[in-house]
Amino acid sequence: MPWWSWLILALGASLAAGLAIAAWIRDNKPGKDHGRLPGLMMWPPGSVPFLVMLDTDISPNGLNEALAWAVNFWRLGAHTSLFAAPGEVPEGGKTVPIMSSDKWPDWPTTECCSKRFGYTNLIQRQGELWSAAVYIDVAMAHTMNERDLRRGLAHELGHVLGLAHDEIEESIMFRSVPVDADPIVTESDKTMLQAMYA
Numbered sequence: 001m002p003w004w005s006w007l008i009l010a011l012g013a014s015l016a017a018g019l020a021i022a023a024w025i026r027d028n029k030p031g032k033d034h035g036r037l038p039g040l041m042m043w044p045p046g047s048v049p050f051l052v053m054l055d056t057d058i059s060p061n062g063l064n065e066a067l068a069w070a071v072n073f074w075r076l077g078a079h080t081s082l083f084a085a086p087g088e089v090p091e092g093g094k095t096v097p098i099m100s101s102d103k104w105p106d107w108p109t110t111e112c113c114s115k116r117f118g119y120t121n122l123i124q125r126q127g128e129l130w131s132a133a134v135y136i137d138v139a140m141a142h143t144m145n146e147r148d149l150r151r152g153l154a155h156e157l158g159h160v161l162g163l164a165h166d167e168i169e170e171s172i173m174f175r176s177v178p179v180d181a182d183p184i185v186t187e188s189d190k191t192m193l194q195a196m197y198a
């Protein structure tokens with residue numbers, strides 16, 4: 001394998017460890033009065049992730065619209081204004097690039113699946129999210145319908161917020177299988193987000 005594929009695997013492993021910590025904290029039901037939660041990955045106060053897209057020439061039609069939908073999903077679903085869409089550059093914002101490729105060679109292997117639509121890489125420093133990047137398999141995205149594309153992007157944005165997977169099939173953070181109904185933000189994820197960002 002080329003050297004950078006080892007880097008991707010290493011980053012995937014650190015993401016998995018971070019998400020395990022986030023899941024542990026969620027299971028221990030943090031309350032608002034806990035204030036800043038130790039070990040939880042969250043964006044620093046006042047910072048607003050600003051989403052950008054690269055490689056738009058090979059992006060499937062509707063990806064920008066799907067992204068706008070995904071941003072709005074979290075605004076309405078969890079009352080979080082932690083995202084700014086392209087064109088809404090906030091002061092002190094953190095850039096979250098969305099990178100797409102039609103020749104993505106090696107996806108990080110996890111317990112779940114080795115081939116997937118999207119992957120979010122989070123880097124933390126001292127318990128805070130420091131940077132994030134969302135990777136989209138554009139070849140797969142081209143084969144998806146509009147609803148699954150929107151859902152897939154919203155799912156990855158959930159990871160950008162610091163959320164881990166859950167086992168509730170209609171949840172936006174369910175790990176892989178799409179369901180026919182519109183996805184929801186679970187009550188525990190809402191509680192989590194409010195504890196983190198309210």
Ligand SMILES: [Zn+2]
Pocket residue numbers: 155159165175
């Ligand atoms: Zn995921």
